[in-house]
Structure formats: structure tokens, C-alpha cells
Amino acid sequence: MSDSDPRQDRLLRLNAALDDELDATHRVELERELERDPQLRVSLRRLSAVREAVRRHGAPEAAPTALRNAVAAIGRPKAQRWRFPLPLAAAVAAGIVIGAAAQALIFPPPAADPVAAIVSDFARAELAGQPFDVASSDRHTVKPWLVAHAPLGVEVVDLADKGYPLAGGRIAIVGATPVPTLVYQRREHWIALTELPLSLGDGALRAREGALDGFHMVRWADRERAYVAVSDIDADELSTFVAAFRTAAGANGGESR
């Protein structure tokens, strides 16, 4: 901008306007210049055409799955890294579901930590790039789907106006029990909120908030259910989300304790 050539200076401002980086005063000024000067309007259309061309053809495909998995694995402690490729991961996930069901027939479910199960479910979903089984921002779509797939009532709260649009829902498996999980979005991150029956959640849930395998989690309970929220957003942001959820759920008639 320090350039002394006024013509050049004006083109820099035109670029800044195109990039939405011009303050209000300069924008108004530039709009007046555009009205007066047809050549400047051509310049703007030219720049817009270049932008359109770059955006349309310049974006390569998404990162390959192998790279995505490798990058996710780098952040995990060595013992917990998943190294199998994606199709195998899906097969293993399916195996866990079938295995858990079979196991429930033979043995009573082990008293595993539900939080650990939920966090590893979150990690698996992130890794597979498939954070939900049903994708919808409409709670009237997500709720019936969850109710149909898990034997537990679920409270679907709309938090879009708080900055957490609903992205969808999925079923997590804790022990051998399918539990409904809501997936909210925060920028490019997911927040998974799992609801548990008190029989699973209350006694066995030890920590109130903490971190596991590099993810943050917060748990709480009301009279009817226990909840676990898991995300890769930072701890403070997750607490803010939980507060927003509890407030909204409370307004719907839920009672915290």
C-alpha cells in the first residue's frame, strides 16, 4: 500500500476489496470510484474471473486416506496408534459390534469404563472420516433415527444459534449396549455427545472432565441419564458447549443435579 503510483495503489485496493479485506471507509470510497470509472469495473471483473478460475480448478482432491490416517496416528501415544488401513478399520469396527453382541450372550458385559469406550468410539469415527451414521442438521430427522436404533430416549437440542450446528447422529457401543450419540459441529471440529442409561453411566463414570487419548471429555448426569461429551476442541471450548447444551436441555424440561 505504500506504493506511490496511484494507479497501482488503486489496484491493490481493488484486490483487497475482492478479498473482503477493505475497511468500511475505503470500501465506500472504492465503490464511488467504481461508479465513475468503467475501466476500473473491467479490472474488477477481470480479477473476479481469475479468482473463479483458480477456485474452480486449483483445488486438488482431498488428502488421501492413508495420509489422513498417518497424520492422525502421529498424535497418538505409540501403544494406541491404529495402523490398519481404512477398509480393515471398518471391518474391525463391524467386528466389534458383532463381537460385543456375541460376547453379551456368553459372558456378562465386562465392567469396562464407558468413557474409554466412548472416547475410542469417537477416535474411530474421526479416523474413518465418518463421524455420523445419519447426517442431518434437522433434529426432527436425527431423533427418530436414533430412537429407532437405540433403546433409549434421546434429547436432541438445537444449538445452531449458539454456534454448534447439529451435524448428525450415530450409535456408539458401550459394553454391549447401543447408545445414541449426537454429533455437533464447531468450525471444522466435531463434538460427540453420548447419552447413557444411568445404570451404565452413573457408577462407572469416574472423571467429571479430563482428557483421554488426546481428546477432551466432559461427563455429567441428570435424573434420567448420564451424558458424555467428547471432542478434539480444547477443554474450555468443550465446557462452553456443555454449558450451552445443559442450559438448552434444561429449558426443555430436563433437570440437572
Added chain:
Amino acid sequence: MISDAARRRYQAIVPPHVDDAYALARWLSGSPVDAEDIVQDAALRALNALETANVEQPRAWFLRVVRNTALTWMAKNRSKSLAFAGSANDLAEIESVDLTADDGSPEAILIAAEDGERVRRAIASLPPPLREALVLREINGLAYREIAEATETPIGTVMSRLARGRAALAKILEDKR
């Protein structure tokens, strides 16, 4: 040894931006295979750096790591003719882009823009500092101050490079061929 805190920060910062990192690395290296190596290398560097780094703009920060990794990587693996950014040749080439020669036609650009291969060749032919600024802006969608952080250049330079990059690209696309 990597601390749990660093791992947590890594999980929050790096995996969500792997597509952006890959796109940038592809445009900087010109090769999908090299881009994968560069991004993996950058992720390792990021994990180590996150023990101490103070990150204010996560995406810009990680893309800076990717960019610096790409520079090191290319200096090691590529011939000098392909070396990246900041050489005297580049500067001369950048200065030779006349911002004010903008009497071409938007319609010609729009027609050229129908040909994806041609557009990609044109982007690839830009001097690296201009290409990098344009990719960070249009493909990665970074704001000026984030581009400044990612490329470790002042905002004024970012603006000038973007304007020159677009001017140069317009010229190339307007060329009848």
C-alpha cells in the same frame, strides 16, 4: 518424549487441516507423491514444535510448518532450478509483472477458465511466491493476516504478491492459444 499436552494440541490443530496442508504441499511441490511425504514430515515437526510453540492462528501456523517443510524438502530433493522462493530470479520475475497493464478482457479469462488443465498449468507457471500467496488465499481461504503468518512476510507484501499473482494469471489466461 512428547507430552500429553502437546499431543492434545496436535489433535486439535493438525488433523483438522490435513486437506489444506495437502493442497498447499501439492502446489508448492507440484507432485502428489511428494506432497504426501511433505505433509507427514510437517505433521511430525508440528508435534515436536507444539511442546513449546504458542499458537494463535492454528491453521496458518500449521500451514507455515508445511511451507517450511516443503522448502527444506525441495532444497534437499530437487535441483537448483526448481528451488523455491526468494531467489534473485524470482524477485526480478515478480517485479516484471505489471499490475497496471489490465486492459485485457474478462470474457477471454472466463472462456479460458473452462479448460481446467490450462488453468492449472497457468497457476503452476507463476513465480513461487506469487503462486504460494494465491493458493493460500483462494484454495486454503486464508485471510491476509493468516497468509502473512504462514509465509512470514508483512501484510503489505502479501497484498502486493496477490495482486501481482492475479495480474500475471489474467495475462496468461487472456493469451489466445
